[in-house]
Amino acid sequence: xxxxxNKKTLIKYFLNHRGFISGFELSAYLGVSTKTISRTIKKxxxxxxDSPIIESxxxxxxxxxxxxxxxxxxxxxxxxxxxLTSVExxxxxxxxxxxxxxxxxxxNSVFGRFYISESLVSVDLxxxxxxxxxxxxxxxxxxxxxWIEGEEVNIRKTITDLLVTDDVTSVNxxxxxxxxIQKQDASFVTRQINLIENSMKTEIPYPYNVNLFSHIYxxxxxxxxxxxxxxxxxxxxxxxxxxxxxxxxFLSICKKIIDNLNIYLNFKLPCVETYYLYQYLSSSRVLxxxxxxxxxxxxxxxxxxxxxxxxxxNPKYQNLKxxxxxxxxANHIKPMLKxxxxxxxxxxxxxxxxxxxxxxxxxTVKRATLNVSNEFHLKKINDEEVGxxxxxxxxxxxxxxPPINILIVCTTGFGTAQLLKAKIxxxxxxxxxxxxxxxxxxxxxxxxxxxVNLVVSTINIENVSPVPILVVSAMFTMEDQRLLEKKVDSIxxxxxx
Amino acid sequence: xxxIILWEPTFINTKKKELINDVVDYLLKKNLIYSCDEVAKAxxxxxxxxxxxxxxxxxxxxAKSGAIRQTILLFIKLKEGEFVxxxxxxxxxxxxxxxxxxPEKCSLNDLQALKNFYIHLSKNNVMQLFCRGKKDEIRKLxxxxxx
Numbered sequence: 100x101x102x103x104x105n106k107k108t109l110i111k112y113f114l115n116h117r118g119f120i121s122g123f124e125l126s127a128y129l130g131v132s133t134k135t136i137s138r139t140i141k142k143x144x145x146x147x148x149d150s151p152i153i154e155s156x157x158x159x160x161x162x163x164x165x166x167x168x169x170x171x172x173x174x175x176x177x178x179x180x181x182x183l184t185s186v187e188x189x190x191x192x193x194x195x196x197x198x199x200x201x202x203x204x205x206x207n208s209v210f211g212r213f214y215i216s217e218s219l220v221s222v223d224l225x226x227x228x229x230x231x232x233x234x235x236x237x238x239x240x241x242x243x244x245x246w247i248e249g250e251e252v253n254i255r256k257t258i259t260d261l262l263v264t265d266d267v268t269s270v271n272x273x274x275x276x277x278x279x280i281q282k283q284d285a286s287f288v289t290r291q292i293n294l295i296e297n298s299m300k301t302e303i304p305y306p307y308n309v310n311l312f313s314h315i316y317x318x319x320x321x322x323x324x325x326x327x328x329x330x331x332x333x334x335x336x337x338x339x340x341x342x343x344x345x346x347x348x349f350l351s352i353c354k355k356i357i358d359n360l361n362i363y364l365n366f367k368l369p370c371v372e373t374y375y376l377y378q379y380l381s382s383s384r385v386l387x388x389x390x391x392x393x394x395x396x397x398x399x400x401x402x403x404x405x406x407x408x409x410x411x412x413n414p415k416y417q418n419l420k421x422x423x424x425x426x427x428x429a430n431h432i433k434p435m436l437k438x439x440x441x442x443x444x445x446x447x448x449x450x451x452x453x454x455x456x457x458x459x460x461x462x463t464v465k466r467a468t469l470n471v472s473n474e475f476h477l478k479k480i481n482d483e484e485v486g487x488x489x490x491x492x493x494x495x496x497x498x499x500x501p502p503i504n505i506l507i508v509c510t511t512g513f514g515t516a517q518l519l520k521a522k523i524x525x526x527x528x529x530x531x532x533x534x535x536x537x538x539x540x541x542x543x544x545x546x547x548x549x550x551v552n553l554v555v556s557t558i559n560i561e562n563v564s565p566v567p568i569l570v571v572s573a574m575f576t577m578e579d580q581r582l583l584e585k586k587v588d589s590i591x592x593x594x595x596x
Numbered sequence: 597x598x599x600i601i602l603w604e605p606t607f608i609n610t611k612k613k614e615l616i617n618d619v620v621d622y623l624l625k626k627n628l629i630y631s632c633d634e635v636a637k638a639x640x641x642x643x644x645x646x647x648x649x650x651x652x653x654x655x656x657x658x659a660k661s662g663a664i665r666q667t668i669l670l671f672i673k674l675k676e677g678e679f680v681x682x683x684x685x686x687x688x689x690x691x692x693x694x695x696x697x698x699p700e701k702c703s704l705n706d707l708q709a710l711k712n713f714y715i716h717l718s719k720n721n722v723m724q725l726f727c728r729g730k731k732d733e734i735r736k737l738x739x740x741x742x743x
Contacts, residue, residue, distance in 0.1 A: 513711075522718050
């Protein structure tokens, strides 16, 4: 969610850091998703359309345009956007209707608290109707009442999409006080996830923990609000039970959780709930579960190798291969195949940032997944999954990039050099600092370290070697950082040739 | 390693060279260096190579010399309203200094302690405290946190 706090904190962070900052770094600092970062930046820039306050560059991230910021400072400080937007209002309404579906709600009590005109109510209903159709649900209106009709599976899918926004990167998000969810239920669900993790003796990582949380939480809310109204056809279909016996341990864990839910809800849940929970659990990737290369199924092996082959058809990525990439991908693809089979989606809060950082790689992987789906008759692999797959390829790509080695020099090799080292390490994490040296030892150190690409010095020294020297001040000012960034770019370009 | 704070000392001169002379005189009196001339020469030599200013009002002069008896970390804050106006051509309001003086043979322990100190100093909040902090805060930074 875009808050005034986020905006101010973001600006403050930019004011204390120079150059480009990746969305990942900003997202980690603010504790929100990269999508929220990009939305917040968009909001900040809205106040200065012709001269953006925060600039963005593909592959690099964001940076503050100090001049534009100074000229618009007052406007940003006085801005107040705490009002509920129309999108937020409609989300509130549809959540209320979904949770209680198929119960009818008085239209005045649903819209009354928003104090909006009749015509706006009609607009909202039209938009909601269109949105719900995408989930195969119907918004009904009759005699001053509104309600939603549709299959239970579709109702829950819609609630999941509304509940698990891109901001959610951990289960803890739901436990924050500003989240509009039932705290007692949320803490019960958290206990169940802990129980699952203890029984499996492992940890369920993001995004699977969030998926599992939302599934159980929504199940509780549905039975709390409309338990007795949930249709009788919400039963296990003959085709659905298949495969459950594949993992008796998973099944016994699911049964235990459903037993706990029966007690918690004081209601006997239908058997289909055990099956759906099993689907979620078996479609999750757990931390310690690594694919054993010898016991890997033929299908998983072929899908993974085919994907790698398809991606490497792009000449830029022809060197992306190897066992570790194969294992990383297979570890992701194994539960992904189950998710495709079971129609389970995972949220990828980093998607926007991944596309921003690796636009071409993302496009290449996306194209490759289309071919994978055709070749193996799989359902379409969505962008969220493509994003995860791209990260594994990107990781492999980064490993191929040689590091830039630097030496830091001052008169003693201590003093300002040590301070500079700490600052460079913090702001240029991609640089490998080989050593700190005293100026009179520089030539000897360069002779014994031929891998050094650049010397960064706090003092003026005579350049007697072919290795370039960049002189910066001990303050390591913004200008110094810009010069270093430029130098590193040019060295990297030379290395690529 | 010897850590010293000189809080608003009664140095008569606030010109760069004279301040360095006052500092080495003080260190000689405390028996921490062998020769004023040698140490002042080493500090001035480093100053001649490039500025040692690390924040708007803070400089970190440093030197390594055989005339230094032991590793010294010396913090100075001038009296209120007093500044060294010729530290560099552009920086005319330096009133705080961190002198780091290292003997020719410095123990590994001291080198490690200095390294930790400078890593600590690279944090924005720590740097701000050195620029604006009160005596107790500087003492805490030098003795407790930097180690």
